[in-house]
Amino acid sequence: MPSAFNTHTTNPFTQYPQAWERAAHVKLLVLDVDGVLTNGQVWIGADGKESLKAFDIQDGLGIKLLEQCGIATAIITGRNSKMVLARCEELGIKHVHMGVENKSIALAQVLNSLSLTQNDCAVMGDDWPDLAMMKNAGLKICPAQAHEAVKEYVHYVTIHTGGNSAVREVCDLILKAQNQYDKLLSKARD
DSSP states (O other), X not given: OOOGGGOOOSOHHHHOHHHHHXXXXXXXXXXXXXXXXXXXXXXXXTTSSEEEOOOOHHHHHHHHHHHHTTOEEEEEOSSOOHHHHHHHHHHTOOEEEOSOSOHHHHHHHHHHHHTOOGGGEEEEOOSGGGHHHHTTOSEEEEOTXXXXXXXXXXXXXXXXXXXXXXXXXHHHHHHHHTTOHHHHHHHHHO
């Protein structure tokens, strides 16, 4: 029998009413990379090394908008990648943990450095290695193509897939829940 978390509607807040309330309290958004900020594909060159990653521009703007509102972002990923580091530098993400085996330990370090608790953070991941760091997060999120076990565990499944504006969808949710979205949109229209 399929889980209710696996079916999308045109209004995800109808399906995930707890997401709105939880998003209102987020002070930190923690993101996995492969399958969240990217579509999860890894391109390997002839030299046997990772050669390309594609990032969604709208995701990047969403992250910058959060930062403008004082909501920190962090990257915690199991892989090491110069491309990820370059993208984080471009976006001004200060908390970057790569090559991490135990993501919950890295999350604890980020929370400690910011004097935050797990209830203050939203964590977005797509597969089993992300479950431990999601465990006590105030808001657990995954993209539409996430593994079924993750979808059943989270508070919110995005309509979009990883690498295709799923992170922007989450950023917009947080900004709307914290009454920042309309202010930022109005400023963009000026």
